[in-house]
Amino acid sequence: MKRNISVLLSLMVLASLVLAACGSAATTTSATEAPATMAPATEAPATEAAPTEAPIPDVSIATFDGTSLSVPAEECNGDYIGAIQSVVATDENTVTFTLCRPDPAFLSKIAFSPFSIYPSEWLETASATDRLEKPIGTGAYVVSEWSRGDSITFTANPTYWGDAPEAETLVFRWSSESAARLLELQSGTVDGIDNIGPDDFDTVRNDSNLALLERPALNVFYIGMTNTFAPFDNQGVRQAIAMGIDRQRIVDNFYPAGSEVASHFTPCAIPNGCTGDDWYEFDAAAAKAKLAEAGFPDGFSTKLYYRDVVRGYLPNVSTVAQDIQAQLKENLNIDAEIVVMESGAFIDASGTGSLDGLYLLGWGADYPHITNFLDYHFGAANPQFGNQSDTYTNLLVEGAQIGIPADAESIYVEANNAIREYVPMIPVAHGGSATAYRADVTNPQAAPLTNEYFAVSDPGGRDVFVWMQNAEPISMFCADESDGESLRACEQVTEALYSYVVNGTDAVPALAESCTPNEDLTVWTCALRQGVTFSDGTTFDAADVVATFNMGLNIASPTHVGNTSTFFYYDYLWGLMKKPGA
Amino acid sequence: MTLQSDTVAKLDPEILSLNSVSLWQITWHRLFRRRSAVVGLCILGILVFIALTAQWLAPYDPTRSMLDVDPPQKIKARSAPCIHLLGCPEDQPQHLMGTDGNLRDQFSRLLYGSRLSLMVGFSTVTFAIIIGTVLGAIAGYFGGWWDNAIMRIMDVLLAFPSLLLAIAIVTVLGPGLINALLAIGIVSIPAYARVMRASVLSVREMDYVSATRALGGNNLQILFNRILPNALTPLIVQGTLGIASAILDAAALSFIGLGAQPPTPEWGSMLGAERNQVFTAPHLVFYPGLMIMLTVLCFNLIGDGLRDALDPRLAQLS
Numbered sequence: 001m002k003r004n005i006s007v008l009l010s011l012m013v014l015a016s017l018v019l020a021a022c023g024s025a026a027t028t029t030s031a032t033e034a035p036a037t038m039a040p041a042t043e044a045p046a047t048e049a050a051p052t053e054a055p056i057p058d059v060s061i062a063t064f065d066g067t068s069l070s071v072p073a074e075e076c077n078g079d080y081i082g083a084i085q086s087v088v089a090t091d092e093n094t095v096t097f098t099l100c101r102p103d104p105a106f107l108s109k110i111a112f113s114p115f116s117i118y119p120s121e122w123l124e125t126a127s128a129t130d131r132l133e134k135p136i137g138t139g140a141y142v143v144s145e146w147s148r149g150d151s152i153t154f155t156a157n158p159t160y161w162g163d164a165p166e167a168e169t170l171v172f173r174w175s176s177e178s179a180a181r182l183l184e185l186q187s188g189t190v191d192g193i194d195n196i197g198p199d200d201f202d203t204v205r206n207d208s209n210l211a212l213l214e215r216p217a218l219n220v221f222y223i224g225m226t227n228t229f230a231p232f233d234n235q236g237v238r239q240a241i242a243m244g245i246d247r248q249r250i251v252d253n254f255y256p257a258g259s260e261v262a263s264h265f266t267p268c269a270i271p272n273g274c275t276g277d278d279w280y281e282f283d284a285a286a287a288k289a290k291l292a293e294a295g296f297p298d299g300f301s302t303k304l305y306y307r308d309v310v311r312g313y314l315p316n317v318s319t320v321a322q323d324i325q326a327q328l329k330e331n332l333n334i335d336a337e338i339v340v341m342e343s344g345a346f347i348d349a350s351g352t353g354s355l356d357g358l359y360l361l362g363w364g365a366d367y368p369h370i371t372n373f374l375d376y377h378f379g380a381a382n383p384q385f386g387n388q389s390d391t392y393t394n395l396l397v398e399g400a401q402i403g404i405p406a407d408a409e410s411i412y413v414e415a416n417n418a419i420r421e422y423v424p425m426i427p428v429a430h431g432g433s434a435t436a437y438r439a440d441v442t443n444p445q446a447a448p449l450t451n452e453y454f455a456v457s458d459p460g461g462r463d464v465f466v467w468m469q470n471a472e473p474i475s476m477f478c479a480d481e482s483d484g485e486s487l488r489a490c491e492q493v494t495e496a497l498y499s500y501v502v503n504g505t506d507a508v509p510a511l512a513e514s515c516t517p518n519e520d521l522t523v524w525t526c527a528l529r530q531g532v533t534f535s536d537g538t539t540f541d542a543a544d545v546v547a548t549f550n551m552g553l554n555i556a557s558p559t560h561v562g563n564t565s566t567f568f569y570y571d572y573l574w575g576l577m578k579k580p581g582a
Numbered sequence: 583m584t585l586q587s588d589t590v591a592k593l594d595p596e597i598l599s600l601n602s603v604s605l606w607q608i609t610w611h612r613l614f615r616r617r618s619a620v621v622g623l624c625i626l627g628i629l630v631f632i633a634l635t636a637q638w639l640a641p642y643d644p645t646r647s648m649l650d651v652d653p654p655q656k657i658k659a660r661s662a663p664c665i666h667l668l669g670c671p672e673d674q675p676q677h678l679m680g681t682d683g684n685l686r687d688q689f690s691r692l693l694y695g696s697r698l699s700l701m702v703g704f705s706t707v708t709f710a711i712i713i714g715t716v717l718g719a720i721a722g723y724f725g726g727w728w729d730n731a732i733m734r735i736m737d738v739l740l741a742f743p744s745l746l747l748a749i750a751i752v753t754v755l756g757p758g759l760i761n762a763l764l765a766i767g768i769v770s771i772p773a774y775a776r777v778m779r780a781s782v783l784s785v786r787e788m789d790y791v792s793a794t795r796a797l798g799g800n801n802l803q804i805l806f807n808r809i810l811p812n813a814l815t816p817l818i819v820q821g822t823l824g825i826a827s828a829i830l831d832a833a834a835l836s837f838i839g840l841g842a843q844p845p846t847p848e849w850g851s852m853l854g855a856e857r858n859q860v861f862t863a864p865h866l867v868f869y870p871g872l873m874i875m876l877t878v879l880c881f882n883l884i885g886d887g888l889r890d891a892l893d894p895r896l897a898q899l900s
Contacts, residue, residue, distance in 0.1 A: 197859075200861075253649065321844070
């Protein structure tokens with residue numbers, strides 16, 4: 001008996017060893033190496049972040065006295081890199097913005113929801129929870145309850161200055177699974193949903209109870225490379241990869257209708273977006289030759305990083321990643337090991353330029369201007385692709401200061417061609433996405449800037465409009481948020497000086513009746529709308545505008561606190577009022 | 583003496599003949615008489631056959647996208663199964679279970695997936711049994727301080743829900759199949775350690791153990807030659823059932839993206855990748871789910887059968 005047992009045991013061990021050997025042959029070696037690859041990826045941001053978090057903190061250079069927020073005028077030519085020199089309440093209903101340099105996109109930027117106006121008293125006195133969960137604004141709805149993890153309920157603002165909202169109550173719900181969202185819509189428990197699954201377009205179209213709305217593709221999906229890591233420091237390698245990926249095949253097979261192959265980084269709907277030469281044609285043989293010329297005739301091994309989240313620019317991330325992996329192998333003999341990262345860690349690592357392989361990322365328009373695409377990604381200060389090239393960074397600075405698009409065209413032709421030549425990344429697609437509503441909803445929207453405004457939509461005469469999106473808002477203090485799911489919720493409650501026209505991209509007056517520039521576009525004078533009250537009963541005036549910008553820009557202000565207190569969009573679009581410490 | 587043995591022989595010749603039959607022969611005999619266990623063994627046999635011959639059975643490379651095929655085939659991503667025998671037009675390429683989101687042959691991926699699942703099941707359980715047995719045996723045999731230290735650690739491990747603990751371990755080690763195996767192996771150790779310790783405790787006091795000790799056997803000899811072989815039965819049952827839960831755990835980890843990484847054909851990750859297509863392309867969710875179910879079912883049936891077959895209280899000798 002004893003012998004039998006030992007024979008049985010050794011047979012079992014033997015069987016598992018054989019199976020393990022078979023299995024690992026089929027799995028590729030990726031699995032075994034995973035821990036080694038993950039470690040640097042997650043640790044990298046920490047090491048990269050260290051130099052930027054210098055021992056000497058930045059110093060505030062702002063002065064604020066309740067009606068005026070400013071930095072000394074001479075700082076505009078010094079270390080201060082921000083755009084706003086001062087925000088002054090000239091009188092109760094007039095605010096003047098003085099800029100350090102001309103900004104033709106001022107109105108498009110000021111209309112963006114993170115720059116919504118809050119009451120000055122509330123900014124000073126609101127508790128931390130109220131600040132994040134029950135913001136006070138002038139919008140058509142007020143937050144009545146946020147049941148964390150479940151839903152947000154909004155009720156109509158009785159003192160709203162504009163037309164009363166169609167539905168008395170608005171409810172936001174969320175689900176990360178597109179199949180679950182569609183199921184809720186089909187069963188009638190929600191009135192509208194965001195991001196239809198790419199395979200469900202026809203299901204919705206063929207259902208007479210539902211309406212499908214395609215959202216214009218104001219976004220870009222790109223394959224990033226950091227040129228401080230070998231072999232991506234070699235321009236020939238980057239060009240070879242750019243030629244060696246069949247982007248048409250990706251769009252044809254893995255993107256929904258309404259998507260297009262990216263001929264340029266910026267979508268064509270944006271003025272000057274598609275000037276200059278089209279992106280490289282797919283040519284596997286030429287790509288292979290180019291790679292050989294660059295010194296890699298047999299390809300090389302690298303990694304392909306991505307985060308497993310659905311965005312309008314990349315609705316099928318895992319499928320697309322696997323197709324790119326297959327194409328790299330087939331066309332260029334590049335072995336790319338797939339590494340899936342957690343979303344936050346991925347954004348940190350790619351943003352600081354510490355990913356040593358290819359990575360899949362994209363960008364959706366915040367405001368419809370070419371600077372929102374090119375300047376953000378290819379500005380000299382952005383390390384996400386490694387070292388930027390002077391051939392285009394200088395052109396971008398120059399182009400950003402020209403007001404009339406036609407005048408800037410020649411500059412952007414040159415800049416786009418320089419980017420094409422340098423290949424900091426490979427633009428792949430402008431992804432179409434879609435919303436769906438019950439057929440009886442009036443004024444259904446699929447906003448190009450993903451900022452649907454539900455006050456103008458009537459849910460077939462029902463009292464409650466229920467909207468279901470991808471994810472729960474992070475917080476509703478949107479001055480300090482950058483996530484689209486949060487911004488959409490804020491859009492219902494707060495308003496900025498301008499707003500985007502419903503379902504469009506043009507900036508139209510909201511809390512301001514008009515903002516007019518001086519000759520050289522450096523001073524913008526805004527006449528405010530009168531008789532507007534916040535939902536807490538206080539009256540809206542020029543001091544609220546100054547206090548709001550003080551909260552966002554003045555790092556020394558006690559009101560400069562939020563969910564993370566990074567104030568991403570204030571920093572990115574205007575620049576915080578600070579300079580490096582001595 | 584002679585009289586006595588004569589009496590025994592006369593009284594019950596069947597018992598005498600059984601003396602030459604080993605426990606394992608009896609077990610096999612009993613196992614084959616249980617219909618459910620036979621079904622389980624059949625399924626396992628088929629699975630092992632598929633796993634060993636996947637490269638000959640599969641019509642395509644499991645990681646090859648049909649977009650690479652030259653000339654290009656007339657086929658879309660997530661297309662429904664096309665079987666020529668059942669009336670699918672001849673000009674369409676045959677895909678028994680359709681294609682997945684990356685236009686790979688689902689049938690081929692499913693076949694290769696059996697290798698991974700069986701490998702996962704056997705290797706994690708073998709790992710856990712080896713470690714668990716050693717720990718349990720030490721705890722049970724030496725008792726006292728050893729027992730306390732080892733079993734309290736096992737209690738702590740048992741206190742966590744096993745899948746959560748596995749997720750925590752994978753999060754620390756990083757996603758990947760090998761790390762997932764390690765995690766599942768670690769969380770299954772306590773079950774085996776407990777079973778082993780309990781068996782050792784009961785066997786330790788048996789007369790034949792005392793006899794060996796009296797004859798001068800040292801601890802190692804007693805443990806490995808006398809106690810272990812006689813404490814092994816419950817461990818085998820536990821191990822067979824454990825394979826089922828290990829496969830299920832690995833599939834769950836892969837489903838949430840912590841186990842096998844794409845493009846590895848693993849049933850759990852195939853299921854996870856296509857979970858949003860449950861209405862538009864149900865075949866992509868149905869078949870991997872079915873395979874996981876069948877595999878787990880077969881190990882459960884075999885495990886149950888073995889338990890009954892090895893249990894002396896249920897002995898029906900004839």
